[in-house]
Structure formats: C-alpha cells, structure tokens
Amino acid sequence: MIELCEVGPRDGLQNEKKQVTTGDKVKFINQLIAAGVKKFETASFVNPKVVPQMADAEQVMETLPDRNDVTYAGLVLSRSGLERALSTKVDRLHVVSGTSDTFNRKNVRRTVDESVEELTAVIEDAGVAGRPSAAILSTAFGCPYEGAVDRKRVFQVAETFLDVGVQEIVLADTTGMANPQQVSETVAEFKEKFGDEVPLGLHFHNTRGLGLANVAAGYYGGVRRFDAALGGLGGCPFAPNAVGNASSEDMIHMFQEMGVRTGIDLEAMIATAKWLEGLMEKTLPGMVMKAGAAGELSEAR
Amino acid sequence: MIELCEVGPRDGLQNEKKQVTTGDKVKFINQLIAAGVKKFETASFVNPKVVPQMADAEQVMETLPDRNDVTYAGLVLSRSGLERALSTKVDRLHVVSGTSDTFNRKNVRRTVDESVEELTAVIEDAGVAGRPSAAILSTAFGCPYEGAVDRKRVFQVAETFLDVGVQEIVLADTTGMANPQQVSETVAEFKEKFGDEVPLGLHFHNTRGLGLANVAAGYYGGVRRFDAALGGLGGCPFAPNAVGNASSEDMIHMFQEMGVRTGIDLEAMIATAKWLEGLMEKTLPGMVMKAGAAGELSEAR
Numbered sequence: 001m002i003e004l005c006e007v008g009p010r011d012g013l014q015n016e017k018k019q020v021t022t023g024d025k026v027k028f029i030n031q032l033i034a035a036g037v038k039k040f041e042t043a044s045f046v047n048p049k050v051v052p053q054m055a056d057a058e059q060v061m062e063t064l065p066d067r068n069d070v071t072y073a074g075l076v077l078s079r080s081g082l083e084r085a086l087s088t089k090v091d092r093l094h095v096v097s098g099t100s101d102t103f104n105r106k107n108v109r110r111t112v113d114e115s116v117e118e119l120t121a122v123i124e125d126a127g128v129a130g131r132p133s134a135a136i137l138s139t140a141f142g143c144p145y146e147g148a149v150d151r152k153r154v155f156q157v158a159e160t161f162l163d164v165g166v167q168e169i170v171l172a173d174t175t176g177m178a179n180p181q182q183v184s185e186t187v188a189e190f191k192e193k194f195g196d197e198v199p200l201g202l203h204f205h206n207t208r209g210l211g212l213a214n215v216a217a218g219y220y221g222g223v224r225r226f227d228a229a230l231g232g233l234g235g236c237p238f239a240p241n242a243v244g245n246a247s248s249e250d251m252i253h254m255f256q257e258m259g260v261r262t263g264i265d266l267e268a269m270i271a272t273a274k275w276l277e278g279l280m281e282k283t284l285p286g287m288v289m290k291a292g293a294a295g296e297l298s299e300a301r
Numbered sequence: 302m303i304e305l306c307e308v309g310p311r312d313g314l315q316n317e318k319k320q321v322t323t324g325d326k327v328k329f330i331n332q333l334i335a336a337g338v339k340k341f342e343t344a345s346f347v348n349p350k351v352v353p354q355m356a357d358a359e360q361v362m363e364t365l366p367d368r369n370d371v372t373y374a375g376l377v378l379s380r381s382g383l384e385r386a387l388s389t390k391v392d393r394l395h396v397v398s399g400t401s402d403t404f405n406r407k408n409v410r411r412t413v414d415e416s417v418e419e420l421t422a423v424i425e426d427a428g429v430a431g432r433p434s435a436a437i438l439s440t441a442f443g444c445p446y447e448g449a450v451d452r453k454r455v456f457q458v459a460e461t462f463l464d465v466g467v468q469e470i471v472l473a474d475t476t477g478m479a480n481p482q483q484v485s486e487t488v489a490e491f492k493e494k495f496g497d498e499v500p501l502g503l504h505f506h507n508t509r510g511l512g513l514a515n516v517a518a519g520y521y522g523g524v525r526r527f528d529a530a531l532g533g534l535g536g537c538p539f540a541p542n543a544v545g546n547a548s549s550e551d552m553i554h555m556f557q558e559m560g561v562r563t564g565i566d567l568e569a570m571i572a573t574a575k576w577l578e579g580l581m582e583k584t585l586p587g588m589v590m591k592a593g594a595a596g597e598l599s600e601a602r
Binding site: 142144145146147176177179180181182206207208209210211212213215216217236238239241242243247250253254257258259286287288290291292293294295297298299 | 479508510514544559561596
C-alpha cells in the first residue's frame with residue numbers, strides 16, 4: 001500500500017498563472033476525497049502579496065468538509081504563517097526549508113540555517129498547540145543555482161527537524177533534477193542513518209521526464225509515501241516550457257499496474273483530472289488521462 | 302556503457318503524419334552520428350501503399366554515408382521485404398513479429414505462428430546472404446486488444462528465432478503498456494531461460510509516462526541496449542493525443558545523470574532534437590530539450 005499526498009491544490013496551483021476560486025479549490029479536493037485520496041497539501045500560509053494564488057488559505061480550510069479520515073496539510077515558512085495556520089482546522093503543518101543557501105535566499109530571503117532556526121521554533125510551537133509537523137526539504141536532490149547538494153547537508157537539516165519532534169521528512173526534488181540512481185542511494189543512506197522507523201516521503205517533478213522513474217526507485221528502496229499533483233499541474237519557474245509535479249493519476253496508474261495497492265479509484269481520479277483541465281483552460285501534462293489506462297483495451301474492429 | 306538504437310527515422314517517422322524527404326531523413330541520421338549514436342533503425346522495407354512514410358527506404362540507405370563504426374538496421378516483415386533490404390547496404394535486419402494474434406492480424410494480416418514461420422525463413426535467408434538479424438517482439442508487455450500477453454508465449458517466439466540464428470532479441474512495448482515491475486520480472490525470467498549471453502534489447506513508448514521508469518528497470522535488471530526516438534518522435538495509433546517512443550535525449554540525459562557512460566554528446570543531441578522539432582513543425586514531447594539538462598545551472602540574479 002502506498003500513500004499519495006496530493007499537492008495539486010498547493011504546489012500545483014501556486015505555479016499556475018490562472019487564479020482558481022476558493023469554491024473550485026474545494027471542489028478539486030472534494031472530488032479527490034471521493035476518489036479515495038486521504039492526504040492533501042491544501043494551502044500555503046505565505047504572504048499573499050508574494051503568492052496571490054494562495055491568498056484564500058483560511059477560506060479554503062474553512063470550506064473543506066470535516067473529515068476524520070482525511071489529512072489536510074498546510075504549508076508554513078515562518079512563525080507568522082504558523083499563526084494563520086493554527087487559526088484553521090489544518091491537521092498538519094508542512095514546514096519547508098531549502099537545503100542550498102542560494103535557492104533558499106531567493107525563495108525566502110534567508111540562509112538555510114536561518115530557515116532551520118525559524119522552523120524549529122514553528123515545529124515546537126505547533127507541537128504545543130497539538131498539531132504535528134512534517135518537514136519538506138526542498139532542493140534535496142539538486143539546486144538549480146548551485147548544482148549538486150551534499151547529502152550530508154540534507155541529512156543534517158533533517159536531523160535538526162527530527163530532534164524537535166517533526167513526524168516525517170519529505171525529500172523534495174523541487175526543480176526536477178533527481179535521477180533514479182541518486183534516489184536509490186539517498187533513500188538507502190537515509191534509512192541507514194535514521195532507521196526505517198522515521199517516516200520518509202518523496203516529492204518529484206517531471207521536469208526532465210524522470211518523475212515516475214524516481215518514484216519507482218523510491219518505492220523499490222522502501223518508501224511508501226509520495227507527493228504528486230493531479231494532471232501534473234504546476235510548472236517550473238526556471239524553464240517556462242517545462243512541466244510540473246509528477247502526475248498523481250499517472251503515478252496511481254503505475255502502482256496499480258505494478259500490483260501495489262493504492263486505495264484510490266483511478267477512473268474517478270482521471271475524471272477529476274479532465275475536470276481540472278477544463279478549469280485551468282489548458283492541456284495538462286498528465287498522460288494516462290490522454291492514453292487511457294493500460295488495462296483499457298481497444299476494440300479489434 | 303549503454304547502447305542506444307535510435308528508432309526515430311523508422312518508428313518515429315512512420316507514426317507521424319508529415320512526410321519527411323529522403324534528404325532530411327539522412328540529415329537527421331547524420332547529425333546523430335556526429336553526436337555519437339552508433340546504431341539506427343533507418344528504414345522499413347514494407348509496402349509503401351500501407352506505410353507511405355517509408356516508401357524511400359532504398360534511397361535513404363543509398364544516401365547514408367558508408368560508416369564501419371555505425372550499424373544501420375532495416376525493418377523487415379516478410380521475404381519480399383528482405384529482398385528489398387538485401388539490395389541495399391543495410392547492416393542488420395530487424396524482423397518484427399507480434400506476440401498476440403489479434404494485434405498481429407491487424408498489423409500484418411497473419412497469426413503469430415504465420416509471422417514466425419515467414420520470419421524464420423527471412424532470418425535464414427539473411428544469414429545465407431551474410432547479414433545478421435535481430436528479432437523485435439512487439440506487444441511483448443501487453444496487447445491493446447487482448448490485454449496481458451503470456452510471457453511463456455513471448456519466450457517461445459524468442460526461442461524459435463534464436464534457434465534459427467537471430468543475434469539479438471528486442472522485447473517491444475509497442476503501445477506503452479509496460480510497468481517497471483513487469484519489466485524487472487520479464488528481464489529476470491528472460492535471463493534465467495536464455496542466459497546472460499543472449500543479447501537482449503528493450504523498446505519502450507512513453508504513452509503512459511513510464512518510458513524512462515521502464516528503461517531504468519531494464520537497466521537495473523542488466524539490460525544495456527535500448528531503443529528510443531529523438532524528441533520522443535512518433536505517436537500512438539490507439540490514442541491520438543498520446544505521445545510516442547521514449548525520447549532518446551531524455552534517456553541519454555538520465556543515464557548521464559546516473560553516472561552511466563553513453564558515448565553520446567547530449568548537447569549535440571538536444572540541438573538535433575530542436576532541429577527535428579522545426580522540421581516536423583510541431584512541439585515534440587521530449588522534456589530535456591525544454592528544461593535543459595539537470596546540470597545546466599540557472600543564474601542566481
């Protein structure tokens with residue numbers, strides 16, 4: 001059994017030009033809940049002047065149905081974001097830190113150490129408020145400015161967050177630079193260092209066509225929790241024509257074909273991806289929504 | 302070290318509406334030779350009424366440079382095709398048989414057994430003429446009409462061809478139905494049955510986003526020879542909006558990033574993919590040509 005964390009409502013929409021209404025964001029999430037998705041990154045509590053697509057984070061959380069069986073995660077980069085998140089019914093904080101200074105400075109105007117300091121406080125405060133946190137380490141497989149990121153540095157950041165009680169580490173390939181060999185090695189080293197008991201998630205983009213190859217490498221390394229975005233929503237700020245997140249329905253399709261349980265109704269998911277394509281008024285990069293599932297046979301006329 | 306067999310000039314162009322001139326086909330191949338590609342499926346010796354894109358097979362072969370260090374393979378489905386191929390300087394015959402009857406009947410109006418009978422004669426005749434053959438087994442990972450194809454059946458066809466002296470087996474996922482788990486299992490069983498000494502190649506399409514995931518699974522299973530088409534050229538006759546072959550430059554990029562030697566100049570290959578995009582007058586599905594290589598850093602302005 002694998003777990004999908006659907007990041008389309010956050011990482012997907014945040015990188016799309018089109019502003020989606022609160023109502024449509026909730027429709028997006030509700031359709032996927034009906035398809036069996038149990039975990040979402042629903043919103044980002046960041047400065048609405050910087051990320052206008054996420055300005056309605058509180059309203060999204062307010063409008064979402066109360067579901068004990070579904071986890072709503074909210075992205076938080078600072079203590080002020082945490083305050084906003086705690087005012088909502090968000091189940092889980094996703095605190096995000098870069099692992100390379102150049103990227104982190106450009107993204108949040110802080111060095112990695114400064115982000116880590118701020119976010120360890122966030123994690124502790126969230127814990128006091130009774131909300132668990134996961135730490136998302138961006139550029140963990142490479143930085144678009146600095147190139148290779150030292151794995152030791154990535155694990156050092158992970159360790160600091162684990163020490164203050166974060167419940168999960170997600171290694172994020174923010175700009176689609178990872179390859180399957182690197183994923184295998186990173187996962188093996190992570191497990192060697194932290195043990196199998198630390199929940200590890202992976203987050204890939206399909207920028208260079210390796211999204212699902214990297215997911216498969218992670219799966220064979222023992223990872224069972226993956227971020228993805230419906231339809232492959234989102235883009236790449238570094239390459240205007242490049243695609244976004246690994247596509248949720250293509251990933252679920254892959255696991256189904258591999259004989260791995262997902263708990264998700266692929267057909268319902270594809271229908272939602274087609275609805276999303278209409279909403280976004282553009283062709284999305286998801287492939288199974290165009291080709292049909294492998295098991296869907298043609299008629300031999 | 303891995304070996305690419307560039308099938309763009311055959312499997313790619315055959316599935317594109319646009320007719321490409323002989324001169325441009327040769328330019329396509331020549332540019333890739335300069336980039337370091339050593340093996341091509343250059344043409345198909347089939348009925349030009351059925352596949353007009355391949356009508357100039359003889360002229361393509363005639364115009365190509367004489368190169369001892371490059372292998373030109375020609376696709377052949379029957380004895381009449383072999384005659385045409387033998388009249389050219391083609392280095393290697395690629396005989397193609399389906400492994401599911403419904404697909405093979407629709408493709409060449411023969412059962413699998415009938416194709417195998419015809420093609421064993423082709424292989425023997427080619428051998429007498431001093432030309433080696435490889436057998437490409439289409440629908441080896443699934444048939445768009447029948448669904449799953451029994452691996453035993455696939456291996457039985459392979460064995461028949463090996464018995465008459467074919468020098469290589471290529472398992473082809475003709476319509477993009479394979480998944481990494483299936484690839485691992487198939488490769489392992491193939492090696493168990495035929496031993497490591499029988500050269501095995503793999504041919505994937507990216508129809509459902511799994512092209513490179515399947516290539517990686519094959520690589521980790523010990524396969525070192527892969528078909529791909531520049532830019533992901535070609536389409537899918539069963540799904541008009543679906544993409545074609547796994548993209549050569551995306552695959553070479555993946556292997557480079559994995560630290561695997563390819564002998565190919567990726568930059569020159571990407572330049573050729575962009576030239577091809579101009580020639581085809583449409584956006585090709587290749588991703589690295591849009592995003593740039595992972596190692597190509599952005600400037601932190």
